[in-house]
Amino acid sequence: MACELVAIGGRMDANRWVPASSGNLSARIDRSTIGITRSGVHKGRLEPADIIAVGLDGLAVDPTAKPSAETLLHCQLYRMDPAIGAVLHGHSVEATALSLVTDAEELVLRDYEILKAFPGIGTHEVVARVPIFDNDQDIARLSMRIAPSLTPLPIGYILRGHGVYAWGPDVERCFWRLEALEFLISCECERRRML
Numbered sequence: 260m261a262c263e264l265v266a267i268g269g270r271m272d273a274n275r276w277v278p279a280s281s282g283n284l285s286a287r288i289d290r291s292t293i294g295i296t297r298s299g300v301h302k303g304r305l306e307p308a309d310i311i312a313v314g315l316d317g318l319a320v321d322p323t324a325k326p327s328a329e330t331l332l333h334c335q336l337y338r339m340d341p342a343i344g345a346v347l348h349g350h351s352v353e354a355t356a357l358s359l360v361t362d363a364e365e366l367v368l369r370d371y372e373i374l375k376a377f378p379g380i381g382t383h384e385v386v387a388r389v390p391i392f393d394n395d396q397d398i399a400r401l402s403m404r405i406a407p408s409l410t411p412l413p414i415g416y417i418l419r420g421h422g423v424y425a426w427g428p429d430v431e432r433c434f435w436r437l438e439a440l441e442f443l444i445s446c447e448c449e450r451r452r453m454l
C-alpha cells in the first residue's frame with residue numbers, strides 16, 4: 260500500500276497536481292486505520308516511510324509522527340463509506356483558478372462522456388454537481404461544513420483556491436477518478452476561454 264501511494268504521488272507530480280509539497284494521499288489499511296502522507300513532504304518524491312498509519316479519528320498510531328494537516332478530510336470520507344479504499348487530493352492550476360473566478364457553490368457538469376468514469380453513471384445524459392467549498396485553515400471546521408454535502412457522495416469536491424478531493428475503492432481507481440475530474444475541470448476552463 261505504501262509503495263502504491265509512492266507511485267501515485269509520482270504520477271500526480273507528472274501531471275503537475277502536487278507542486279511544492281501540496282496535496283495528500285491516503286489508502287485504507289483496515290476497517291479503522293489508513294495510511295496517509297506525512298505533512299510537508301513533496302508528494303512527487305515520497306518514500307514508503309512517508310506513509311503514516313492513522314486511526315479514523317485522525318490520530319497517528321505513532322504519536323510522534325506528523326500526518327497530513329488535512330488528515331481529517333480523508334478520515335471523514337473513510338468513515339462515510341467503508342467501500343472507500345483511497346483518497347487523493349491535489350492542487351492543480353485549473354481547479355485552483357476556476358474555483359476562484361466563480362462564487363458558485365458547485366460546478367455543474369453535463370453532457371460529458373467521461374462522466375461515465377464515475378460509479379453509477381452510464382450515460383452522458385446526467386447532471387453531476389461537484390460542490391465547491393470556501394477554503395478554511397481550520398480543517399475540523401471545514402470538515403463540518405463539508406459533511407452535509409457527502410450524502411449522497413458526489414463525484415468529488417473542490418476547495419476554493421485550493422484543490423480537488425477524489426476517492427475510490429482502491430488507489431488506482433481513485434487516481435482514474437481524480438484524472439477524470441481534473442479532465443472535466445480543464446474542459447470547463449477551456450470552455451470559459453472559448454466564450
Ligand SMILES: CSC[C@@H](O)[C@@H](O)C(=O)COP(=O)(O)O
Nearest residue numbers: 279280281282283298299327328
Ligand atoms: C504547500 S501548501 C499546501 C498545504 O497547505 C495543504 O493544502 C496540502 O495540500 C499539503 O499539506 P500536508 O500537510 O503536506 O498534507
Ligand SMILES: [Zn+2]
Nearest residue numbers: 281282421422
Ligand atoms: Zn491541500
